Amino acid sequence: MKSVTLPEAAGPEGLRLYAIGDVHGRADLLARMHGLIRADLADNPVHDWRIVHLGDYVDRGPASKAVLDFLIDAREKDDRNLILAGNHEVSFLDFLALAEPDGVFANNGGRETALSYGVEIDFNDPDSVDQGYVALVSAVPQAHVAFLKHLPRALIFGDFFFCHAGIRPGIALDRQDPDDLIWIRREFLDWTEPFEKVVIHGHTPLEAVDVRSNRVNLDTFAWHSGRLSAIVIDGRAKRFIEARS
Template structure:
């Protein structure tokens, strides 16, 4: 009799690629003890955001709030914001998300689910968040701007924010860091970045990190290839202060 052990999979930004997510979950060969955590940005850009959200809800997987979920909720529910946020969200992939819904009722139900998403999750040895934290602020003074949107201040931290746990983030595509190849995972001061740019034509890699074994599982949503590596094989340690290349506001 084989004894199954708990595995903890952290999955980066899916961005509406339902078939790619199915392929990745198949590659993981999940058992009943496994835990699956999504870092946010399930939606936008890809063709099947509604189906991605339905899958995550159906299996009761844990998902964090990403900046794209935050934009969607603000654009479609907050009357004081939507005239400003709606066109930004639509240009950042929201149009594809709206097209993926077959009914307003389905959309309303998912908006109710989205507003319940947590901003971060503490697993003890690891701390999950979509974008990062501001190193100059205490945890209880961080806001949605830090948890869902921050980049440069977090990436340029010279010292870990937590002394006893590693932060895992999505949000910023890893190949936008200087010297990083598509599919690589980046390592900063006390943090790992695993958004390998599934939607982007330069990459296509959708990544899951199993944090107990330090194994990386990847599928390419464009050419439907897959691969499994140890974290050390695909890890790119960043120099302190290395900045990302410019990005547009919608990402």
């Protein structure tokens, strides 16, 4: 099995790639990042481009609904906006389907997501969960549900593999478990050998972009830090941009 490391990895010729880390309800930072990308494209024109969003658009931050509205609109305006699923999107859908009072959504920022739709839920109060669930199902547009249900979990461009969380070492990229792509941590993060492709991911929040020879983690705690990070891949050249509040 062939492998590649970051210094030698290249994107497709003539195609600039932008990949954006975890947003978590920070619609302000996402809009600012798209503004930075537009400025970058204007200042440094290129034949073609793609913007890859790496998942976790909802929960924790204050404006999950606005983030989804922004992404749906961006993709409708230009299908070069590519949007991957994260574990928080899947957990949001799970709550809308099952009303789990003690699941991932309930325990990891779901209250803030519900508030962004105008629904208050106290997950410590069973009655509030029951009432809030009914209200939230009614408040979430079907366009949001359909959008979230059909998000892919991985993309490949050139020498790069894009997913939310990472991959399971030792398993070919075309045989990865879809759940690993949005949930895996330790086995992937601890692996130091090269993969088939350099993995561009988020999911694990850190103070700064984490650049390794086999992977790049773009989750810089945007909802809390006020910093949303992205990588720019232009052939073999790689650089980073950051939107700040």
